[in-house]
Amino acid sequence: MNAHRTLATAARVLRQLRHDPRSIALMLLVPCVMLLLLRYVFDGSPQTFDSIGASLLGIFPLITMFLVTSIATLRERTSGTLERLLAMPLAKGDLIAGYALAFGFLAVIQSLLATGLALWALGLDVTGSAWLLLLVALLDALLGTALGLFVSAFAASEFQAVQFMPAVIFPQLLLCGLFTPRDNMAPALEAISDVLPMSYAVDGMNEVLRHPSVTGAFVRDAVIVAACAVLVLALGAATLRRRTA
Amino acid sequence: MMNNAEPPAIEARGLTVVRGPRTVLRDLTFTVPKGQITGLLGPSGCGKSTLMRATVGTQAKVTGTLNVLDHPAGAPALRSRIGYVTQSPSVYDDLTVRQNLDYFAAVLDPGRGLAARRRHDHVTRAIEDVDLTSHADALAGNLSGGQRSRVSLAVALIGAPELLVLDEPTVGLDPVLRRDLWNLFHSIAADRGTTILVSSHVMDEAERCHRLLLVREGELLADDTPQALRTRTDSETVEAAFLHLVDEAIAAQRDNTPTTENGTPSTENGTPSRSPR
Numbered sequence: 227m228n229a230h231r232t233l234a235t236a237a238r239v240l241r242q243l244r245h246d247p248r249s250i251a252l253m254l255l256v257p258c259v260m261l262l263l264l265r266y267v268f269d270g271s272p273q274t275f276d277s278i279g280a281s282l283l284g285i286f287p288l289i290t291m292f293l294v295t296s297i298a299t300l301r302e303r304t305s306g307t308l309e310r311l312l313a314m315p316l317a318k319g320d321l322i323a324g325y326a327l328a329f330g331f332l333a334v335i336q337s338l339l340a341t342g343l344a345l346w347a348l349g350l351d352v353t354g355s356a357w358l359l360l361l362v363a364l365l366d367a368l369l370g371t372a373l374g375l376f377v378s379a380f381a382a383s384e385f386q387a388v389q390f391m392p393a394v395i396f397p398q399l400l401l402c403g404l405f406t407p408r409d410n411m412a413p414a415l416e417a418i419s420d421v422l423p424m425s426y427a428v429d430g431m432n433e434v435l436r437h438p439s440v441t442g443a444f445v446r447d448a449v450i451v452a453a454c455a456v457l458v459l460a461l462g463a464a465t466l467r468r469r470t471a
Numbered sequence: 472m473m474n475n476a477e478p479p480a481i482e483a484r485g486l487t488v489v490r491g492p493r494t495v496l497r498d499l500t501f502t503v504p505k506g507q508i509t510g511l512l513g514p515s516g517c518g519k520s521t522l523m524r525a526t527v528g529t530q531a532k533v534t535g536t537l538n539v540l541d542h543p544a545g546a547p548a549l550r551s552r553i554g555y556v557t558q559s560p561s562v563y564d565d566l567t568v569r570q571n572l573d574y575f576a577a578v579l580d581p582g583r584g585l586a587a588r589r590r591h592d593h594v595t596r597a598i599e600d601v602d603l604t605s606h607a608d609a610l611a612g613n614l615s616g617g618q619r620s621r622v623s624l625a626v627a628l629i630g631a632p633e634l635l636v637l638d639e640p641t642v643g644l645d646p647v648l649r650r651d652l653w654n655l656f657h658s659i660a661a662d663r664g665t666t667i668l669v670s671s672h673v674m675d676e677a678e679r680c681h682r683l684l685l686v687r688e689g690e691l692l693a694d695d696t697p698q699a700l701r702t703r704t705d706s707e708t709v710e711a712a713f714l715h716l717v718d719e720a721i722a723a724q725r726d727n728t729p730t731t732e733n734g735t736p737s738t739e740n741g742t743p744s745r746s747p748r
Contacts, residue, residue, distance in 0.1 A: 230581035238574040242565045245610065306561030310626070313527045315550040316578045469531040469545065471490050 227319040235316075235324025239298070240331070253294065253332060257286035257340045265348040272351070279350045280435045281404045283340055283359055284427040287333045287367035289395055295329055295374030296387045303378065312468045322463050326371050333367030334360075354434035358444065362430045365451045369423055372458035379465030398424035403432075423454035478541060480505045480634055480666035481526060485535035488521050495521045497689045498535070503668055503682070508660050510680030511670040512713065518689045519670040520558055523638050526668065527555045540633060551579055554627030558638040560619040561626075564612030568603055568622050569594065571611055575626045597625040600655060617644045624652075628659075635659070637669040641676065653679050674710035685713055692716045 268275040302308040344350040381387035401419035408419050419425045430447035481503035488496040495518045503509045511519050524530035528545025537544040562571045576590040601621040641649045659665045685692040697709050706712040
């Protein structure tokens with residue numbers, strides 16, 4: 227791997243996005259609008275908004291980055307630019323790290339906007355530090371990038387890639403504890419939710435919500451999400467083949 | 472022209488490529504000399520692109536020997552020495568021409584300072600080479616098909632690679648542009664000593680090559696100069712020579728296959744083609 231090539235790749239991805247201001251606007255504004263909506267949906271029960279809002283701060287970056295990465299990587303595969311790059315002296319790690327950096331940067335901005343809005347304008351009541359919320363959001367974004375990269379290898383078209391969103395994200399969304407605490411679920415489902423990374427993202431957010439300082443459970447959750455991201459990134463790298471049939 | 476002392480740019484022996492259930496290239500043996508333009512010709516689907524992908528090292532399931540610039544094809548050392556243009560233009564539509572080239576240049580020759588200045592020169596020259604200076608700041612996606620394929624070609628020219636592998640670079644271009652590009656190929660080969668392997672299914676382009684590889688259904692029909700091909704087959708043009716060789720191959724195939732294997736006649740209309748002279 228080479229830092230210059232990684233940075234050049236990240237700069238290129240961001241430059242591509244700059245020519246598409248509408249996508250940037252959607253990526254950054256949709257989570258804010260959703261939080262705003264949610265705030266007034268739960269107008270009568272601010273506690274519900276606290277818990278769901280905090281969880282969503284972790285879920286938005288994951289979903290956005292998943293979608294963006296899976297489509298972007300698929301485009302790279304179908305346009306022939308991936309084949310060209312892999313015939314050049316570019317390490318697979320350079321490409322993946324470049325994407326992760328570029329989208330990670332975007333995720334930071336998205337999380338800053340969403341977290342700032344939730345905490346200061348919408349009165350989201352968080353006991354812990356806002357920086358910890360941001361940290362989990364960033365890890366979630368990386369996990370989303372990793373998952374998107376991974377599934378793009380199994381999608382033959384953008385149409386299929388979009389269908390992976392409900393297939394990969396929705397089960398996690400239902401089982402992550404957003405709708406009901408995980409220990410209230412049927413034992414089988416709880417066991418499944420124990421191995422899905424989004425569960426730990428939401429758990430981590432809830433730790434920050436309830437505890438003033440960094441707890442052991444928070445560290446465990448953050449490490450699990452980060453480890454999952456790295457693992458899936460490695461799997462994603464393995465799906466990039468220099469030689470294809 | 473004959474310089475036997477120098478090793479060839481590409482050397483294939485018993486080269487076979489399988490894609491799925493199909494053997495796309497069957498036992499090819501040939502060499503591509505350095506510093507010349509070698510044309511790879513044959514009908515669509517004959518295996519030209521597969522041969523080019525094998526040469527640049529992006530094709531899986533390649534067996535036999537394939538050496539490129541004294542390395543096995545696909546060796547990491549080759550990745551900065553070969554320029555490759557895929558059949559459909561492989562550039563980023565949401566970047567400008569210059570941004571596209573800047574990125575690929577940074578992959579080939581990373582770093583700041585001196586490297587950055589070198590890249591700037593390479594990119595400017597590549598854009599001039601393909602005559603897109605006036606469109607350097609246009610989005611690739613807004614260009615015409617021919618212009619986009621020239622951007623794709625410009626990417627391959629960055630950094631003066633020793634071997635250029637061009638998969639149908641002139642498809643869909645008007646005659647003037649085609650002529651200009653062929654002039655460019657010749658000047659690149661003559662001035663920079665670059666070896667060019669270029670595929671086409673347009674036979675009149677064959678006349679512009681130094682050497683030709685004629686491929687049909689994954690097999691090599693001929694490996695010769697255009698002049699020698701015309702003389703050997705007593706034809707006016709390379710196209711006629713190619714057709715002659717195809718007919719010969721079909722006739723040879725028919726003589727070798729037993730007719731009792733299945734009831735239906737295997738040839739179209741069942742009429743025998745002209746017997747070879």
